[in-house]
Amino acid sequence: MTLDHLLFVVMSLVWGVTWTATKAGIAVVPPLFFGAMRYILVSAVILVAVRGLRGVFGQGRAPRLVVTGLLVVVGTYGLLYWGMQFVASGVAGVVNMSMNPVCLFGFAILLGQERPSWRHALALALGIGGLVILFSGKADVAGTTAELWGAAALVAAALSYCLGSVLSRPLLDELTPLQLTAAQAVVGAVGLTVLSLMLEPISAATFRAMLAPAPLGGVLFLVIAGTFVAYTIFLRLVRDWGAPRAGLYSFVSPVVALILGAIVYGEPLTWREGAGAAMMLLAAAIAIARRPVPAGPAPPE
Secondary structure (H helix, E strand, O other): OOHHHHHHHHHHHHHHHHHHHHHHHHOOOOHHHHHHHHHHHHHHHHHHHOOOHHHHOOOOOHHHHHHHHHHHHHHHHHHHHHHOOOOOHHHHHHHHHHHHHHHHHHHHHHOOOOOOOHHHHHHHHHHHHHHHHHHOOOOOOOOOHHHHHHHHHHHHHHHHHHHHHHHHHHHHHOOOHHHHHHHHHHHHHHHHHHHHHHHOOOOHHHHHHHOOHHHHHHHHHHHHHHHHHHHHHHHHHHHHHOHHHHHHHHHOHHHHHHHHHHHHHOOOOOHHHHHHHHHHHHHHHHHHOOOOOOOOOOOOO
């Protein structure tokens, strides 16, 4: 196993836990506020850890960093956290993560970063089939209008995230993964804070609620593990493998969530869960097994 493959496993494990951490937070405080607190903390650490952040926005990169930051942070987590208020966490994971590999491949092909192949088709077919088997018989999203809007927000969050990830790839020719994480986090902190102040009732009680063990623990996990560890790994893999293959964590993280549910909550593991998990892991293995031949030069910036 290469270092990139090991990092892929670590990233998938971390992002499999984030659904539990997020639900713990947005059950107590407003979703945009929770997202803003996450990225304010990230930005505070970044200002200490990353030197020369102002220079990262120089040399004509600022517009691209703002656009990708709005897509991968503000659009993604604003929509995702809002939608998770109305959709069960397991269903939220399925709707959002099943969209990621499809959208990543699609946007990468449209922008000339990938060339369609049998490997793409087989990995997608196995992964989506595994998700269908894994979650068939579980909670239904077609219950209320609020649930439908919540599910639509999760799909929109996936589209925003995938487009931003694919557009971020050329920036990694100029910046390190940590520098790009830092710049996008600052953009995200500003954007989510503005949206929260505009759309949510924020008071002193909101800040006190944020200090309760569940939301505070959730946001700290998301800051340290979800952003600094997993997202930095993701950007490295986007650079080395391309966004579609890096995005195959979407077939692995639901398995992590499934195992955690069995260990922590005593949820049963049936043949359906086992077969679905095996198919998703096989899909990830097929997609990342070897680096494809480059499709040609990157699109103009």
